Amino acid sequence: MTGVTIAFPRADFSRVLYAVFTDPRVHSLEQERIFRGPSWLYLGLEAELPNPGDYRVTMAGETPVVVVRAADGTFGAFVNRCAHRGTLLVRNQFGNAKDFTCVYHHWCYDHKGNLTGVPFLRGLKGKGGMPTDFRLADHGLERLKAESYAGVIFGTFDPTVEPLADYLDRPMCAYLRRLFRKPIEILGYSRQRIPANWKLYYENGQDAYHAGLLHQMSATFGLFRLTEKGGIAIDKHARHKVIHSIHGSDTHREAARAYNQVGYMDGTLRLNDPLVFDFRDEVGDRRATNLMRLWPNAIFQQLANALATRQVRPRRHDEFEIYWTYFGYADDDPDLRLRRMKQANIVGAAGYSSMEDGEACRLVQVGIKGSETAHSVIEMGGLGPIVA
Ligand code: FES
Ligand SMILES: [Fe+2]
Structure with missing residues (x-):
């Protein structure tokens, strides 16, 4: 298939034309050049x-x-x-x-x-x-x-x-070695179909900005909020990303002050079952959220003690599927295994957090219909190329 010309309004990576999410010709080219092209x-x-x-x-x-x-x-x-x-x-x-x-x-x-x-x-x-x-x-x-x-x-x-190993690059190889540091046991699978372009899910994952706002439950109960310490590592081509947050690195008072405009963190909410978000530190570095996104089709997650892979399966220009594989380690004690099973509910089609990601992607796909020549405004954190 020959190319499709889409002119981006600015060359500083801050404007993404909506046509890339709605044009079936772009979708066909992606299959040819990305998924059947030089990608692992x-x-x-x-x-x-x-x-x-x-x-x-x-x-x-x-x-x-x-x-x-x-x-x-x-x-x-x-x-x-x-x-x-x-x-x-x-x-x-x-x-x-x-x-x-x-x-x-x-x-x-x-x-x-x-x-x-x-x-x-x-x-x-x-x-x-x-x-x-x-x-x-x-x-x-x-x-x-x-x-x-x-x-x-x-x-x-x-x-x-x-x-x-070169394609993955060092931070991603280190992440995989850490996540699969001992024999695993598959715990189950789930699938979620989302009526949106698959790249919106990728953008969503690159966008730490939303994580502490859209996911009110995670923010309220301290799994991920913007007041916590954390970090991001990317590969040499800025294709992949690892993001982590440090458990207990902020206080509820700090978070409530920072989030005072959003109104849901007034300290009155309690979980009937605290185990659904309670993080047991298995490695000793307090990383309660540790997520890796591999271009073009995978996410590897540790959210509290919930471990899973997600495979991104584009289906059409306006639909994709996420295929979750949940796992634990073969030597899990009963407490850890219970946490993994309960915390598996953080993600998945009805997950406390990922349900919102799917809905946000759908809302974008609906909102941009008929606006193929318009674009998003992505300036939070600065303009220009991403520097690895
Ligand atoms: S054997 Fe005829 S289609 Fe497979
Ligand atoms: Fe999210």
């Missing part, structure tokens, strides 16, 4: 596929993908599309298979995506069949290059992309 995409966790033959279906942008652990312990990823007529090949979310057989005409593929069998290849009673020059080896599944880092599986359609 988060596909899943090694812990989801402990045994040879274990597989899970996932998404690489809009493209359905299967990730499988082969007999040699390596991970393969291929497009979930039969090479014959394009049928969705693997229909279960998860499973273990010795090979993959298409429901339509039973073409069969191995764990590496090689075509291993075609029924009636030579026809029947000397008639029909495939041409004599048809070679199984020419009709395998479309493969992604797959690699893992700290137990997290990534894939790319572009074999020329930089090595995975």
Whole structure:
């Protein structure tokens, strides 16, 4: 697809034209140049596929993908599309298979995506069949290059992309090593469909400004508020970001003073179950909020003691899905496990915090309709390029 010209009104990164969120042509180009281009995409966790033959279906942008652990312990990823007529090949979310057989005409593929069998290849009673020059080896599944880092599986359609650790860069590698510092156990999944452009969710995540305002519950009960100490780290290309806040680094009085215009922090609100926000420091650095956003499709979270990954799945120019994978550590004590389960409610479709992010993105998508030549005003914190 050829390019689409969208003129930004200013060259200082402070104006984002709304057409980038509403134009289906932009969406198609993103699939081609970002999701099928030189990006490493988060596909899943090694812990989801402990045994040879274990597989899970996932998404690489809009493209359905299967990730499988082969007999040699390596991970393969291929497009979930039969090479014959394009049928969705693997229909279960998860499973273990010795090979993959298409429901339509039973073409069969191995764990590496090689075509291993075609029924009636030579026809029947000397008639029909495939041409004599048809070679199984020419009709395998479309493969992604797959690699893992700290137990997290990534894939790319572009074999020329930089090595995975360089793409992630040092602060993000350190974050992943910390989050996956010991064996994990998957606790569950949830999905949320949001009627908005997927990039609005990315902007939302870059926007620490909203976090202490939109999320009144987090601010009120001290999980994240703008009066707390914290920090942000970005990679060398300013594609990814880690943001953290330090638990107990402000007082309720300071917060109430700073937030006096917003009116909800008068000290009268109490939780019937304080455990839903009560942070137990597992590492000893008081980081009660520790969130990483990896361009273009992943968020890794520690919110209090709730651990999860989020995969961003664009569906159309005005709709995307978030796919949550909740986990804990294999050696969790009962108190920690209880916290993780209760605090999982901070996020998800009806989460105390993330419900508001989804609604904010939807409200933007509704508000900008018909205003494709208008733009946002992003000046909080200064103008100009982001300096890593
Ligand atoms: S479409 Fe898969 S075997 Fe025909
Ligand atoms: Fe948010």
